[in-house]
Amino acid sequence: MKLNVQNHVKCVKVQCVLLVSSLLLLLTPTEIKAETPYDVKQQSSDLVKPVFRVSDFNSLSNDELYFAELAVYSCSCAIRTEKRKNMALRNAKRLLIVEKGVGIPDKMRGMTLAAACHESCYNEFAQGDHKFSKKGKPKAIGIMQLWPWVKKYGVNRNNLESSAEFWLKHIIRQRSKIKCKSRTELTAWRQAWVTAVRAPKKGRRCREIPKHWKPFLKLRKIRNIINEDVSEMQCLLQGP
Numbered sequence: 055m056k057l058n059v060q061n062h063v064k065c066v067k068v069q070c071v072l073l074v075s076s077l078l079l080l081l082t083p084t085e086i087k088a089e090t091p092y093d094v095k096q097q098s099s100d101l102v103k104p105v106f107r108v109s110d111f112n113s114l115s116n117d118e119l120y121f122a123e124l125a126v127y128s129c130s131c132a133i134r135t136e137k138r139k140n141m142a143l144r145n146a147k148r149l150l151i152v153e154k155g156v157g158i159p160d161k162m163r164g165m166t167l168a169a170a171c172h173e174s175c176y177n178e179f180a181q182g183d184h185k186f187s188k189k190g191k192p193k194a195i196g197i198m199q200l201w202p203w204v205k206k207y208g209v210n211r212n213n214l215e216s217s218a219e220f221w222l223k224h225i226i227r228q229r230s231k232i233k234c235k236s237r238t239e240l241t242a243w244r245q246a247w248v249t250a251v252r253a254p255k256k257g258r259r260c261r262e263i264p265k266h267w268k269p270f271l272k273l274r275k276i277r278n279i280i281n282e283d284v285s286e287m288q289c290l291l292q293g294p
Contacts, residue, residue, distance in 0.1 A: 110151050117280050122146040124276050129171035142176035152218040166218050168270035173199040178214040225250040234260035
């Protein structure tokens with residue numbers, strides 16, 4: 055009897071932590087300002103044009119699906135209407151599938167979710183950066199708000215998978231190019247990220263952070279809590 059009570063208390067504590075974290079993220083305002091990748095010399099042969107299938111959702115685990123939902127509900131601009139929320143939930147799952155396909159390590163999972171919220175509110179047909187065009191036409195298009203130069207690499211900016219895969223591989227390439235000292239792998243990813251999405255400059259961007267970074271760290275905490283929750287529940291189910 056005493057063991058059952060202790061197990062029940064553990065479950066309640068874990069659920070409370072998840073609920074509080076979700077509410078805190080939901081109440082955090084999201085500022086939408088584009089920060090998109092800038093052109094560098096790349097090999098277009100690295101880019102694959104994936105085709106999305108609804109059956110691909112089966113490749114995501116239950117905790118990954120839960121993570122996608124929490125990410126969307128933490129993005130205030132993505133849940134203003136029921137239609138927008140449903141679109142965002144679908145696209146968040148698609149982004150996680152792209153991350154798995156590219157081989158993003160577990161500690162960096164959710165980076166496209168943080169960027170998609172900031173850039174387009176999870177809208178793969180979003181248009182922005184009109185002010186940079188003399189005719190007022192949108193420069194940035196798609197869920198990652200990519201500029202026209204990416205088209206020469208075969209990117210379809212209105213296709214979520216095409217845009218997200220290019221965006222991720224663009225960051226991955228910078229990891230081998232930047233000359234910054236990094237004490238941790240997380241720092242190395244941050245340096246590559248900010249280098250990829252900002253315009254080239256003579257100096258390095260070793261200490262800079264992209265605008266997507268803080269939202270990403272919040273999502274990372276949520277993912278860690280979900281992982282701890284799963285481990286805790288497995289222990290409880292196994293029993294003494």
